[in-house]
Amino acid sequence: MKQLFFFFFLLSFSAQAQFQITGVVRDETTNKPLPFASISSKNGFEITDIDGKFSIESKEPIFSFVISYVGYQKKEIQTDGKKNFTVLLSPKSESLQEITVGENPAIAIIKKSIALKNQNNPEKRLNSFQFKAYNKLVITANPDSINGTLDSIFVTNKGVRKFVKLDSTDYKFKKIIDKQHIYQTEKISQYQYDGKNFKENVLATKMAGFKQPIYELIGLKFQSFSVYDSKYELLENRYDGPLAGDALKQYSFKILDTVKIQGRDLYVIFFKNKKRSKKNGLHGVLYIDQKNNAIAKAIFRVKNIIDISGIHDYEYLPESDLWFPRGKTFKIVKGNNSENINILGGQIQFEGDSEDGKSDSKEKVTSDFVYLISESNHFDFEFNVPLTIRKPAIAIEIKDDAIKKEEVFWQKYRKDSLDARGKQTYKTLDSIVIKQGIEKKLRIGRRILNGYVPFGFFDMDLRYLIKYNNYEGFRLGLGGITNEKFSDKFRLDGYGAYGLKDGKFKYSGGSAVRVGRFSNTWIGGSYTDDVREIASTAFAIDKRVFKIYDPRPINLSTFYSHKTWRAYIETKIIPKTESVWQITQSHIEPLFNYVYNQNGTDYTSYNMTTAMVSLQWNPSSAFMQTPVGKLEIDKQYPKFTFQFTKSLPDIMGNDFDFGKIDIRAEYQKKYLNGQKTAVYSELGYAFGDVPLTHLYNTSPNSLTKDNIIQRITIAGKNSFETMYFNEFFSSQYALFQIKHAFKRTTLFRKVKPALVLVSRAAWGNMEKTEQHFGIDYKTLNDGYFESGIELNQIYKGLGLSGFYRYGPNQLPRFEDNISVKLSFVLDLGL
Missing domain, CATH: 2.60.40.1120 (Carboxypeptidase-like, regulatory domain)
Structure with missing residues (x-):
C-alpha cells in the first residue's frame, strides 16, 4: 500500500x-x-x-x-x-596539525571512533533507556520563494503572437501557501530499549483531514535511529555505515573544520564513498568529540533525482560522558538529474537539475517550491531504569486511544506550538476530506488494490468473476466476504462458479469469528465443492493475492474434484509469524484416467482426513500493531514457510496413511543501482501412501505441442517454462531458482525493457511407482535444468521471455527444449 x-x-x-x-x-x-x-x-x-x-x-x-x-x-x-x-x-597557510605523521588525520580519528563505538553507542553502553518524542511532518513551501505574479500566455501562429489567457497558477498557489501547509501530521511516542529490544509506543497521532489515520504512513521508516550500526537506512535504502568495521575500505574521510557544540570541541569530518560507480551513494558529515571520539551530530545524505538527508542531533550527558540522541530531522530536496527513482516501492519521475547545476526547464513551476520535512524532538529521558517491554516483537504499537487525544494532551507535549499556518492546515484539510469523501475513497481504493469492490457491508471478490483453463473453459463466478460494516468480530465468505466447458457448478461457503484482536486470531469453518490442479504445491498460509490474470491455470487440463469440510484457526500470536491450523475431510475424484492401487485395492476416488499446520516466519521484518490489526511495515528477507500435513487414520472414512513436509525459502537483495537479485527454493517430502493427485509436479508451464509457436503462452512467476504439463511427478523434490534483474533501459521513448536473467533447477524422486496407473510420467532423479532471459515491461507492462532446457532431461529435438513466453507486469502496489 x-x-x-x-x-x-x-x-x-x-x-x-x-x-x-x-x-x-x-x-x-x-x-x-x-x-x-x-x-x-x-x-x-x-x-x-x-x-x-x-x-x-x-x-x-x-x-x-x-x-x-x-x-x-x-x-x-x-x-x-x-x-x-x-x-x-580565502585559503590560509596554516591548517590542522596532523594527528599521526604521514597519515590522513581524519583516518586516525575514524579508526579510534570505530574502536570505541561500543563504548559510545547508547544501545551498547546503557542497560536500558526510554524517552518521549514529538514528531511533526509537514509538506509545504516557503511563500517568499514563490513569485506569485499573474503570467500572460501567448501563442505564435504564422508569425503573429497572440494573447491567449492569464496564468494564475503561481498567484493562487502563493495565496494558499501564505495561509496554510499542503499537508501536516503529528505524533507523540514513547521509545523504549531494554538492552535487547527497541520499541515505539505511539501515544497520540493526528493526520490532517483523517479521523482514522493512515497507519501505513506512521510505519514508514525515514532514517535509522542509530548512527553506529553497520548499516544505515535512509528512505528504505540501506547503506554501509561510516563507522562499520570495514568503513575505511568503503569511504574516504577528510577533516573540514573544528567547532564547539555544548562546550565540547569537535572535529567536523566529511565522508563519501570511494567507488566512482557509487558517486550518488551515501555521503555526509560526522561531528566527533575530540576527547571521547563519540558522535555528537551526524548528517547523512544521498543526492540523486531527489536530495535526501537525515540529520541526527545529540545531547551531551556529563555524568556518564555520553552523547545521547535528542532529535532527528529528515529532509527531501530536489536533486540533480532527470532519471526515475524508486521510492517506497514505486517509481517517481520528475524533472531535475542538470549536472552543471542549471535547470533543465526554463522556468520553475509551483511544485518546485514544495518540500517535505519530518522533525522529531526527544525529551523526558530515563536511563538504566529497570524496564520491561510488553510485546517486544512489535516494533511499533499504536495505542487504542491514540487518535482520541484532546488538545490539552497535545499542548502538553508539543515542543513547538502550531503556528497560524499549521492550525489553518487542520481546519482546511478536515473540511476538504469530509466534503470530498476522501476517507471513503481511500477505503474503496484499498479494497480495489486487493481485488475487492465494496458494496455496503459486502466486498465482492474480483478473482471469481472470470477465469479460463483447458478443463473448465471459461469459468464465470461471483463471490466475496463481509467487511467491518457487517462486523469486525464475525465474517461470512463464499463464492459460486460455473465452467462453460465442463458444465459443472462449483461453490464454497464459510464463516469465522475473531477471538483475539492483538493476535488477529480467527476460528472458522467452510465447505467447498470445486476442482484443483493435480500434484500442485499450495501453502495454506499464503496471503490472498489479486491478479487480473493468473497465467499458469490457462494451460491446465488435469484436475481433481474435491468436496471438502474445513475447520481452521488463523493467528499471528507467535512473534513474527502467521500461521494456519486446520483439519479437513475431503472426498477426492480424479478428473482424468487414473487408478491408485494400495495393498491390492484399486481406488478411482477416495476420502482423506488430514490435519495441517502452515506457518510463515519473517525473522528480519518489523511489525506494527494498530487498533485494527497487525501490519508488516518493514518487509525484509529471508522469509521462510513451513507446512506439515498428516492424515488421520480411521477418522471420518480416511483411506490412506501418509504425511507431507513442505518448506519454502525466499531471499531478495536490492542494490543501490536499481538492480535486484532474488533467490527462491522449495523442498517437498511425502511419505506413506499418497495418490498422484497430492504429490508434486514442480510447476510445469509448457504445452505438449510440436513447434515453438504453438507453445507460446504466458509466463508464470516461479514455474518451469520448458517443462511440459504432467511430464514429471515426485514424492520428494527440491527446487532452486535465482533471478537477477537489471535496471530498466530506455531504448526508445516508450520502450524501456527490464532485463532479467533466470536459472532454475530441480531434483526429485518417486517412491512406490508401482501404485500409480493410467498416466505416463518421468522422474527427476537426474535433475532438471533451464535458463533464460526475460525482457519484461518492454511496452506498457508487456514483455517477452525465452528459456532453454539443458542437462540430463534435455529432449532429442533442439526446438523442443526452447520455450518462448509472453509476460505482463502490472504493479498495483501489492
Missing part, C-alpha cells in the same frame, strides 16, 4: 520559516564549491551541501551569519536585506 503515499515525497524541501536566505560557498582562488562548510548564526547551525549550497531559514529576520571551513579564513556576512549570496573564502 506504500504507493498510496508516494505523492507525499515527489517534491523538494525548505523549512517552516517566514525568512530564508540561500547561497553558495566557493574557494576564492579556484571558484570551486566548498562542500559542508559550517554556517552559524543566532538562528542555529547549518552546513553547505555537496555542491557548496546552503539555505538558512528562520521565523525571525536573519541579520548576519558566519561561514568557516578548515584551511580557510572565517568570514562574517551581513545580510542587509539580501536573500541570496555567493560567499568566497
Whole structure:
C-alpha cells in the first residue's frame, strides 16, 4: 500500500520559516564549491551541501551569519536585506596539525571512533533507556520563494503572437501557501530499549483531514535511529555505515573544520564513498568529540533525482560522558538529474537539475517550491531504569486511544506550538476530506488494490468473476466476504462458479469469528465443492493475492474434484509469524484416467482426513500493531514457510496413511543501482501412501505441442517454462531458482525493457511407482535444468521471455527444449 503515499515525497524541501536566505560557498582562488562548510548564526547551525549550497531559514529576520571551513579564513556576512549570496573564502597557510605523521588525520580519528563505538553507542553502553518524542511532518513551501505574479500566455501562429489567457497558477498557489501547509501530521511516542529490544509506543497521532489515520504512513521508516550500526537506512535504502568495521575500505574521510557544540570541541569530518560507480551513494558529515571520539551530530545524505538527508542531533550527558540522541530531522530536496527513482516501492519521475547545476526547464513551476520535512524532538529521558517491554516483537504499537487525544494532551507535549499556518492546515484539510469523501475513497481504493469492490457491508471478490483453463473453459463466478460494516468480530465468505466447458457448478461457503484482536486470531469453518490442479504445491498460509490474470491455470487440463469440510484457526500470536491450523475431510475424484492401487485395492476416488499446520516466519521484518490489526511495515528477507500435513487414520472414512513436509525459502537483495537479485527454493517430502493427485509436479508451464509457436503462452512467476504439463511427478523434490534483474533501459521513448536473467533447477524422486496407473510420467532423479532471459515491461507492462532446457532431461529435438513466453507486469502496489 506504500504507493498510496508516494505523492507525499515527489517534491523538494525548505523549512517552516517566514525568512530564508540561500547561497553558495566557493574557494576564492579556484571558484570551486566548498562542500559542508559550517554556517552559524543566532538562528542555529547549518552546513553547505555537496555542491557548496546552503539555505538558512528562520521565523525571525536573519541579520548576519558566519561561514568557516578548515584551511580557510572565517568570514562574517551581513545580510542587509539580501536573500541570496555567493560567499568566497580565502585559503590560509596554516591548517590542522596532523594527528599521526604521514597519515590522513581524519583516518586516525575514524579508526579510534570505530574502536570505541561500543563504548559510545547508547544501545551498547546503557542497560536500558526510554524517552518521549514529538514528531511533526509537514509538506509545504516557503511563500517568499514563490513569485506569485499573474503570467500572460501567448501563442505564435504564422508569425503573429497572440494573447491567449492569464496564468494564475503561481498567484493562487502563493495565496494558499501564505495561509496554510499542503499537508501536516503529528505524533507523540514513547521509545523504549531494554538492552535487547527497541520499541515505539505511539501515544497520540493526528493526520490532517483523517479521523482514522493512515497507519501505513506512521510505519514508514525515514532514517535509522542509530548512527553506529553497520548499516544505515535512509528512505528504505540501506547503506554501509561510516563507522562499520570495514568503513575505511568503503569511504574516504577528510577533516573540514573544528567547532564547539555544548562546550565540547569537535572535529567536523566529511565522508563519501570511494567507488566512482557509487558517486550518488551515501555521503555526509560526522561531528566527533575530540576527547571521547563519540558522535555528537551526524548528517547523512544521498543526492540523486531527489536530495535526501537525515540529520541526527545529540545531547551531551556529563555524568556518564555520553552523547545521547535528542532529535532527528529528515529532509527531501530536489536533486540533480532527470532519471526515475524508486521510492517506497514505486517509481517517481520528475524533472531535475542538470549536472552543471542549471535547470533543465526554463522556468520553475509551483511544485518546485514544495518540500517535505519530518522533525522529531526527544525529551523526558530515563536511563538504566529497570524496564520491561510488553510485546517486544512489535516494533511499533499504536495505542487504542491514540487518535482520541484532546488538545490539552497535545499542548502538553508539543515542543513547538502550531503556528497560524499549521492550525489553518487542520481546519482546511478536515473540511476538504469530509466534503470530498476522501476517507471513503481511500477505503474503496484499498479494497480495489486487493481485488475487492465494496458494496455496503459486502466486498465482492474480483478473482471469481472470470477465469479460463483447458478443463473448465471459461469459468464465470461471483463471490466475496463481509467487511467491518457487517462486523469486525464475525465474517461470512463464499463464492459460486460455473465452467462453460465442463458444465459443472462449483461453490464454497464459510464463516469465522475473531477471538483475539492483538493476535488477529480467527476460528472458522467452510465447505467447498470445486476442482484443483493435480500434484500442485499450495501453502495454506499464503496471503490472498489479486491478479487480473493468473497465467499458469490457462494451460491446465488435469484436475481433481474435491468436496471438502474445513475447520481452521488463523493467528499471528507467535512473534513474527502467521500461521494456519486446520483439519479437513475431503472426498477426492480424479478428473482424468487414473487408478491408485494400495495393498491390492484399486481406488478411482477416495476420502482423506488430514490435519495441517502452515506457518510463515519473517525473522528480519518489523511489525506494527494498530487498533485494527497487525501490519508488516518493514518487509525484509529471508522469509521462510513451513507446512506439515498428516492424515488421520480411521477418522471420518480416511483411506490412506501418509504425511507431507513442505518448506519454502525466499531471499531478495536490492542494490543501490536499481538492480535486484532474488533467490527462491522449495523442498517437498511425502511419505506413506499418497495418490498422484497430492504429490508434486514442480510447476510445469509448457504445452505438449510440436513447434515453438504453438507453445507460446504466458509466463508464470516461479514455474518451469520448458517443462511440459504432467511430464514429471515426485514424492520428494527440491527446487532452486535465482533471478537477477537489471535496471530498466530506455531504448526508445516508450520502450524501456527490464532485463532479467533466470536459472532454475530441480531434483526429485518417486517412491512406490508401482501404485500409480493410467498416466505416463518421468522422474527427476537426474535433475532438471533451464535458463533464460526475460525482457519484461518492454511496452506498457508487456514483455517477452525465452528459456532453454539443458542437462540430463534435455529432449532429442533442439526446438523442443526452447520455450518462448509472453509476460505482463502490472504493479498495483501489492
